[in-house]
Amino acid sequence: QQQVKQSPQSLIVQKGGISIINCAYENTAFDYFPWYQQFPGKGPALLIAIRPDVSEKKEGRFTISFNKSAKQFSLHIMDSQPGDSATYFCAATPAGNQFYFGTGTSLTVIP
Amino acid sequence: DAGVIQSPRHEVTEMGQEVTLRCKPISGHDYLFWYRQTMMRGLELLIYFNNNVPIDDSGMPEDRFSAKMPNASFSTLKIQPSEPRDSAVYFCASSTGLANEKLFFGSGTQLSVL
Numbered sequence: 093q094q095q096v097k098q099s100p101q102s103l104i105v106q107k108g109g110i111s112i113i114n115c116a117y118e119n120t121a122f123d124y125f126p127w128y129q130q131f132p133g134k135g136p137a138l139l140i141a142i143r144p145d146v147s148e149k150k151e152g153r154f155t156i157s158f159n160k161s162a163k164q165f166s167l168h169i170m171d172s173q174p175g176d177s178a179t180y181f182c183a184a185t186p187a188g189n190q191f192y193f194g195t196g197t198s199l200t201v202i203p
Numbered sequence: 204d205a206g207v208i209q210s211p212r213h214e215v216t217e218m219g220q221e222v223t224l225r226c227k228p229i230s231g232h233d234y235l236f237w238y239r240q241t242m243m244r245g246l247e248l249l250i251y252f253n254n255n256v257p258i259d260d261s262g263m264p265e266d267r268f269s270a271k272m273p274n275a276s277f278s279t280l281k282i283q284p285s286e287p288r289d290s291a292v293y294f295c296a297s298s299t300g301l302a303n304e305k306l307f308f309g310s311g312t313q314l315s316v317l
Contacts, residue, residue, distance in 0.1 A: 195243075196245045
C-alpha cells in the first residue's frame with residue numbers, strides 16, 4: 093500500500109518551461125513533506141521541504157505548494173534547465189516515524 | 204566528511220548465491236536506513252537502526268534478507284539465497300534523527316541476480 097502517491101511517472105519539459113510534479117497522501121498524521129532529487133548513479137538528496145503550517149515554500153526556482161485540506165502537495169520547477177533532469181521523489185513523515193516515499197518522477201528537460 | 208559510503212557499487216551474482224552489501228554511515232549519525240529502489244515501487248524502506256539496534260524491520264521482504272549493525276560505523280545487508288526478483292538498487296542512508304531530519308544517502312549498490 094503506497095502511503096504517498098506520486099504523478100506523473102515521467103515528464104518531459106522544454107528548457108525554460110515549468111515542471112510540475114504532484115503528490116497525494118491520506119495519513120493526516122504526516123507533518124513533514126520533503127522532496128528529494130536523484131541524479132543517475134547517485135543517491136537521492138534533499139532538495140526542499142515544507143511543513144503543513146504554510147501553504148507554499150520557495151527556494152530559488154523550486155517551489156512546494158501544499159494543500160492541507162486536499163492532502164496534496166506539489167513541486168514546481170520554474171525556468172526548467174537541462175541540469176534539472178533527474179528523478180524526483182516526494183516523501184511524507186509523521187513526527188517520530190519513518191519517511192514514506194513516492195514512486196518517483198523522471199524529469200527530462202529538453203534544451 | 205566523505206558522506207555515506209556503500210560497497211560494492213555493482214554486484215552481479217547468480218541465483219542462489221549469498222550477497223552482502225556494506226554501508227558506512229556518516230560519523231555521528233545515530234540512525235541508519237536500508238532502502239530498496241525499483242521502478243515499480245520506488246524507494247522502499249527495508250529496515251532501520253537507532254544506535255546500532257534494529258528498530259523496524261517490517262519492510263524486509265522475507266527471511267532471505269537480514270541486516271546487522273555491529274558498530275556505529277558499519278552495517279551489512281545480506282541476501283541468502285538471492286533470487287532474480289531481488290535485482291534492484293539498494294541504498295543506505297543515515298541521519299541524526301528520525302522524522303523531520305535530512306536523510307543522507309549513499310550512492311547505492313546496483314544488484315543484478317541472474
